Amino acid sequence: MERRDVVAYLDELFPPTLAEDWDHSGLQVGDLSLPCRRVLVALDFDLKLAERLQGVDLLITHHPLLFRPLREIRPETPQGRKISALLREGTACYTVHTPYDAARGGMGERLSQLIGLRETEPLAPRGRLYKLVVFVPPEAVDAVAEATFAAGAGKIGRYGHCSFRVEGTGTFLPGEGTKPYVGEVGKEERVREVRLETVVPAERLSAVVARMLAVHPYEEVAYDLYPLELQDRRHGLGRVGSLPEPVSAEAIIGRFATSLGVKRPLIYGDTATEVRKVGVCGGSGGDLWRDALAAGCELFLTGEIGYHEGLAAAEAGLTVAALGHQETEAVFVDHVAELLGRKFPELEVIRA
Numbered sequence: 001m002e003r004r005d006v007v008a009y010l011d012e013l014f015p016p017t018l019a020e021d022w023d024h025s026g027l028q029v030g031d032l033s034l035p036c037r038r039v040l041v042a043l044d045f046d047l048k049l050a051e052r053l054q055g056v057d058l059l060i061t062h063h064p065l066l067f068r069p070l071r072e073i074r075p076e077t078p079q080g081r082k083i084s085a086l087l088r089e090g091t092a093c094y095t096v097h098t099p100y101d102a103a104r105g106g107m108g109e110r111l112s113q114l115i116g117l118r119e120t121e122p123l124a125p126r127g128r129l130y131k132l133v134v135f136v137p138p139e140a141v142d143a144v145a146e147a148t149f150a151a152g153a154g155k156i157g158r159y160g161h162c163s164f165r166v167e168g169t170g171t172f173l174p175g176e177g178t179k180p181y182v183g184e185v186g187k188e189e190r191v192r193e194v195r196l197e198t199v200v201p202a203e204r205l206s207a208v209v210a211r212m213l214a215v216h217p218y219e220e221v222a223y224d225l226y227p228l229e230l231q232d233r234r235h236g237l238g239r240v241g242s243l244p245e246p247v248s249a250e251a252i253i254g255r256f257a258t259s260l261g262v263k264r265p266l267i268y269g270d271t272a273t274e275v276r277k278v279g280v281c282g283g284s285g286g287d288l289w290r291d292a293l294a295a296g297c298e299l300f301l302t303g304e305i306g307y308h309e310g311l312a313a314a315e316a317g318l319t320v321a322a323l324g325h326q327e328t329e330a331v332f333v334d335h336v337a338e339l340l341g342r343k344f345p346e347l348e349v350i351r352a
């Protein structure tokens with residue numbers, strides 16, 4: 001197995017297309033074409049880890065090692081020591097940062113499970129969507145549609161195979177050297193065609209287009225891709241969900257703190273209030289408190305929130321608890337290690 005196989009699986013679970021514009025996720029240092037036997041999973045690449053890279057093929061971190069541009073790599077600086085250690089040991093470093101935060105099945109859902117939230121949805125939807133429009137001869141339209149659905153197109157909420165089809169007339173004039181499916185070289189052709197349209201999430205775009213082109217009978221396929229203003233509501237930062245029955249904010253904060261091993265959460269607002277709808281976002285998710293309030297939450301759990309933001313949230317009627325950036329995001333290590341262990345039983349997975 002190569003390092004790229006491990007990375008491909010992570011990209012499938014936490015698509016790079018979900019990265020925030022300011023983020024720098026993905027390969028930071030190293031060669032992914034080399035074999036992979038041992039993986040180290042960490043929240044941060046801290047200096048202690050620089051001493052533990054011997055025999056590690058792939059270091060997977062949540063926070064990026066390289067975030068701001070470097071001007072030099074010198075062993076007397078912390079960054080220089082880390083990069084030198086990677087190069088010396090031949091370890092590749094791969095970061096899954098905001099794609100893990102935003103992906104369905106990522107950080108938000110993992111944290112929601114800790115307090116038993118049900119029917120969760122993203123607090124701030126993030127997935128980009130495209131509209132694919134392709135012109136197909138009527139006899140091939142079902143096959144082309146099926147191919148795009150199988151590759152991940154046509155999902156709207158809990159509905160699959162969503163498409164729209166309208167029949168019309170297509171024209172074309174086959175040029176020198178073409179082998180047209182219908183018609184002949186040098187003669188304008190008018191044919192019945194179906195305009196088939198469907199929706200595609202960004203992370204499936206290249207796979208959907210490749211399958212569509214493979215199945216389409218034309219030599220030269222006419223198709224359009226439009227970026228949509230709509231968000232894919234399956235993915236997004238944070239989660240909002242409901243508790244099975246109303247519980248005091250204090251009890252939920254206590255449950256969350258215990259599961260994360262946090263002793264003293266920082267709390268803004270009323271803890272005696274009964275809550276049913278709860279928002280959660282790990283790390284520095286404090287800014288999402290307005291989204292939590294707009295979604296009808298009575299309680300918002302996060303890693304960090306600014307003092308004034310916390311006060312503003314409390315005054316708006318939302319109880320907020322901050323449990324620490326590292327403390328709320330540490331779930332990354334166990335989660336990713338579990339996923340890799342299950343998928344690649346032959347891989348040795350170490351947790352930092």
Ligand SMILES: [Zn+2]
Pocket residue numbers: 063283284325329
């Ligand atoms: Zn973070």
